Amino acid sequence: MSHSHIHVHDHKDLKGRKLLFTIILNIVITISQTIGGLVSGSLSLLSDALHNFSDVVSLIVSYVADRYSKKEASSKRTFGYKRAEILAAFVNALSLILVAFYLIYEAIIRFIHPKEIESELVIWLALLGIVANGLSVLLLRKDAKENINIRSAYLHLFSDMAASIAVLIGGLLMKYYNWLWVDSVLTVLIATYLLFIGYDLLKISFKILMLFTPEGLNLEEISQAINKFPEIQNVHHMHVWQLNDKEIHLEAHAEFHEDISISQFDGILYNVEELLYNEYGINHVNIQPEYSKDDPKDIIVQD
Numbered sequence: 001m002s003h004s005h006i007h008v009h010d011h012k013d014l015k016g017r018k019l020l021f022t023i024i025l026n027i028v029i030t031i032s033q034t035i036g037g038l039v040s041g042s043l044s045l046l047s048d049a050l051h052n053f054s055d056v057v058s059l060i061v062s063y064v065a066d067r068y069s070k071k072e073a074s075s076k077r078t079f080g081y082k083r084a085e086i087l088a089a090f091v092n093a094l095s096l097i098l099v100a101f102y103l104i105y106e107a108i109i110r111f112i113h114p115k116e117i118e119s120e121l122v123i124w125l126a127l128l129g130i131v132a133n134g135l136s137v138l139l140l141r142k143d144a145k146e147n148i149n150i151r152s153a154y155l156h157l158f159s160d161m162a163a164s165i166a167v168l169i170g171g172l173l174m175k176y177y178n179w180l181w182v183d184s185v186l187t188v189l190i191a192t193y194l195l196f197i198g199y200d201l202l203k204i205s206f207k208i209l210m211l212f213t214p215e216g217l218n219l220e221e222i223s224q225a226i227n228k229f230p231e232i233q234n235v236h237h238m239h240v241w242q243l244n245d246k247e248i249h250l251e252a253h254a255e256f257h258e259d260i261s262i263s264q265f266d267g268i269l270y271n272v273e274e275l276l277y278n279e280y281g282i283n284h285v286n287i288q289p290e291y292s293k294d295d296p297k298d299i300i301v302q303d
Helices: 015-041 043-069 083-112 119-144 148-177 181-209 217-229 263-279
Strands: 002-006 230-242 246-257 284-290
Touching: 015 119, 015 148, 043 083, 043 119, 043 148, 043 181, 083 148, 083 181, 083 284, 119 230, 148 181, 217 230, 217 246, 217 263, 246 263, 263 284
Parallel strands: 246 284
Antiparallel strands: 002 284, 230 246
C-alpha cells in the first residue's frame, strides 16, 4: 500500500487577531443594544442584541477553533485538530437557526401585544451596529472566501449588519409614521434570513463532518479517469472525503494487469496524484495496489 499527498500550505495571516478584534466590537454592540432595547422597548433592537450575543459566542468558538487547527499532529491525534474549524462552523450554523426560531416566537408575541417604542434610541443604536458590524465584515471578508470557519463567523456578522440596517429603517418608520407593527415584521424578516443562511452553512458543515463525497465530485468519473492509465485494470473500493476546507482525501484499491515492482508502482502513483490534483482538487491520495486478488470490484464496497 502506498500513500502520498500534495500539501496546500496556508500563508501566515492575521485571522486570529481579526477575530479577536471583532469579538471585542461585538461585545460592545451587544451590551449597548441590550440596554437600548430594554430602555426603548424595541423588540427588533433586542433581537439584534441577541443576534449579536450569538455572534460573540460564535466568534469565540471560531477563534478557539482557529487556534486549535494550527496545533501539530501527534501519535494520538494523527490529523491534529484540523476538523475543529468544521465543528465550529456546524455549531455556529446551528446557533443561527435556534436564534432565528426564538426571534420569530418573540415577534409573534409582540405583534399580538404591541408596546410603545423609543424610536430615537433605536435609530442611533442601529447606526452603531451598522458601523461596527460593517467594519468586522470588511476585516473577515477575504479570509471568509477560503475558510469555512471564518465564513461562518463572517455570515453571522454580515447578517447582523443587515439586521441593523433593517432596525434603522424600522426606527425611522416608527419615528415619523408611528408604525409600531414594523418592529415585529422586521424581526420576522431578520429571523427568516438567519434561517436561510444558517441552514445552508449547517448542510455544508454536516456533509464534511459525515465524510460525504464533496459536492461536484463524481466517483464513477474519477474511477474512469484512473482506469485510463494502461497499467491499471480496475479501480474499486473508493472513498473520497473532505478533512477540512483545504484537504480532499481519496483512498481506493487499484488492480494492475501485471505483477509490477514497487518502483514501477511509485511512478504510476505519481501520475495518478497529478491527475487527481489538477482535475479534481484531490490532494491526499492513498492507493492500495492489487494483482489477481479475489475481492469485490465495485466502486463502493461497504466496509
